[in-house]
Amino acid sequence: MSELARQYPDYFPARPWKRVIATGIDGAMVWVLSAVAAVPGQAIQWGQILVFLLAWWVLRVAVVYRNKGQSLGHWLMDLRVIDQRGRTPLLQRLTQREGILGGLVLLALVAVDSGLGFAILLLVAPVIVDCSWAWINPRHNTLHDLISQTEIVVAYRGFSLDRKLIRLSQQIRAQRSK
Structure with missing residues (x-):
């Protein structure tokens, strides 16, 4: 059990x-914005x-810092970023965290966009390794969370997109079975 879980x-x-x-939502928004350039x-x-890089920093650092630990993707999925004290991380920690993740996501998107075969595997592998720690670690922390001493937790405020989509799919299945 982590120190945060005890406190x-x-x-x-x-x-x-x-x-x-949540990261996919944010990443897709940033990629669409950057496609203009x-x-x-x-x-x-x-x-x-x-x-x-600028849009990633604004969406994943500045917005998170001003919005109680939630980016748009985190808000849609009822998540928030906290530090070891249980508060929204300082700007420096968020920049460190998102610098690591943003760089890895950028490498993966450049690889997919270029379509260079084996390069795709090489450039996508770091983000897969980083995020796979969330499935291994009992607190679901990724490597960029461990390095920046942050954690993603369930928030008490948000849009609950996942729950709404599950409810919608259940309603559709119920109507089809009638």
């Missing part, structure tokens, strides 16, 4: 699948990379 027993660690969906015909999209 704050009401903080439940977020399930890895919810974390993946793409220049056709260029091998390396420096403008797109710069816009991606």
Whole structure:
């Protein structure tokens, strides 16, 4: 049991699948925003990379810092980022955390966008290794969480997108079975 779990027993660690969906929502938004800066015909999209990094920092650091530990993806999935004290992490910790994750996500997206076969595997592997720790660790922490001493927990405020989608799918199945 972690120190945080002993001090704050009401903080439940977020399930890895919810974390993946929340990060995927944020990552997709940032990638769409950065696609605007793409220049056709260029091998390396420096403008797109710069816009991606800036948008990632704004969405995953500045918004989280100002919004009680929740990015848009975290809000949709009822999650929040906390530090060892159970509070929203300081700007420096959030920047460290998201610098690691954002860099790994950027590598993976560049690999997928380039379509270079084996390079895809090499550039996607670091983000897979980092996030796979969430399934191994009992508190569902990833490597970037361990390094930055943060944790993703279930929040008491949010949109509950997962619950709404489950309820909708149950209603659809019930209507089809009639």
